[in-house]
Amino acid sequence: MAASKLKKTFLAPLGKDNPVFVQILGICSTLAVTNKLENTMVMTLGVMFTTALSSWTLSVMRKWIPSRIRMMVETMIIATYVIIVDIALKAYYPEMWKQLGPYVGLIITNCIVMGRIEAFALQNKPMLSLVDGLASGMGYAYVLLIIAFFRELLGTGSLWGYQILGSWWTNWSIMIMPPGGFFMLAIFIWIVREAILKEGHHE
């Protein structure tokens, strides 16, 4: 019983409750770094870390937080984990820290983190909240990684900084510029929604 609930909690954000293409949440801070696969990977790991641990922390404390100042407490918890990510990156991976610039700090205002806390962690046990937070972060991560994959490949002909496509390839520079991010996300949402709609007709 408990195991099946755990599994359900884990799988929902990866598919039918995906934060990006179903709920359209939290694209603000991370879409900006999807022009490189490596940056996206680091950034989404940061988001996963933050969502999972802040959901867990809030769930542990949920019975002692007065509901009037709930938002403030939530923000403090999230900001604490984001500061950990920021300091760790600055210490161990300074070039990446420089490239990501303000976007690491902006994880605080990413709607997914706050959204999962409000919608899930406030009513559920710590372990379940941890899993939910982690899975939401992963559901978010794989969508952005797919987008980053196409943007870097089409825009520069390389992946993870290594040249993949030969000299015959003409770079689509628009893909690594801002409009490319909007178009890729739109195309992705379009494809997934068509698939969901089709599935709905069969049932």
Place this chain on the structure above:
Amino acid sequence: MSDIFFPLAVFFAAVFTNNILLTNYLGMCSFLSVSKELETSAGLGIAVTFVMAVTTALNWLVYEFVLVPFQLEYLRFIVFIIVIAAFVQLIEMIIERYSEGLYFALGIFLPLITVNCAILGASLFMVIREYTFMTSFFFGLGSGLGWFLAILAMAGIRQRLRTAKIPAGLEGPGISLVIAGFMAMAFMGFNGMITIS
């Protein structure tokens, strides 16, 4: 470029060439969900512009005179968020007390603003780019106006699209993102007008 004109250059760059929404993707959540009506978009746009200009300047003061002297720079995320939230709360109380009309026009947008990533984003950019006080204020004002311009244009286009036939899967957020992409391309036409390092 002389020092006197630098804040102005930053201002115009923030509105056109480095639009915070169309080049940095900040403030997307409210941009996508609120841009259905022209009037509400304008209300939110004004509120964002005002809050962004003032909080960027306030955060500059806090950063320079409190965080740097005490070597607490790493606390900037928390401190900036608190300043923004407190300022929004204060404004809400003031306009509720003195102007009922304005409260009903703008009041509902104010809580939305605290979580708008563009507001915090402007403050974080200001720190990274090491702007002076005046430049920070103009940067905040320009970013707010740029956001205002983008959401207004988007709302106008979406109102026209209401009767258009759109593929089912692309309805709602999908088509808005496509429009945003075209708008970003259009704004790229401003590139080269102003270049700031």
